[in-house]
Amino acid sequence: MPDNQGATGGKSGQRVIKKYPNRRLYDTDTSTYITLAEVRQLVMDHQNVVVRDAKSGEDLTRSILLQIILEEEAGGAPMFSEAVLANIIRFYGHAMQGFMGAYLEKNVQAFTDLQTRLAEQSQHITPEMWAQFMNLQSPMLKGMMGNYVEQSQTMLAQMQEQMQKQTEQMLGAFGLKQR
Structure with a gap:
């Protein structure tokens, strides 16, 4: 269950997103569930985002960013040959x-x-x-x-x-x- 701790445990200025086992992403700043597209928009808006496993606290940021890149690459206008x-x-x-x-x-x-x-x-x-x-x-x-x-x-x-x-x-x- 999501908590209302905000960015607790993160570096100052970081937007902490928690990833739950059901693959849902929870934005601790807004206390709402968000989509991968919304995480992408946070990155596009130059927000300092960190994604953590809700149970273990493991940093999942790289894997989420790679997932966003994969979706962008599959979207029809790839950047990489x-x-x-x-x-x-x-x-x-x-x-x-x-x-x-x-x-x-x-x-x-x-x-x-x-x-x-x-x-x-x-x-x-x-x-x-x-x-x-x-x-x-x-x-x-x-x-x-x-x-x-x-x-x-x-x-x-x-x-x-x-x-x-x-x-x-x-x-x-x-x-x-x-x-």
């Missing part, structure tokens, strides 16, 4: 698995930041400026894209450096040196 999904699967168990997650996270954040800046700056754009922007003549776009590309290149260089270090460590464990 089969090739991208296959490559992501291949990174599980790979020595670079941890680094790949950080790489993706930083690139998605950089892309989000770029999108936010474009939205902020587009409020002051005239139709003529928009035409120039769409033709990739805008210094603003080149500067922002340059920053994104630079961040991506930096992450790639770090990933290559990490792979080099791991190769050296692995070879060193066998008493071999890299040439």
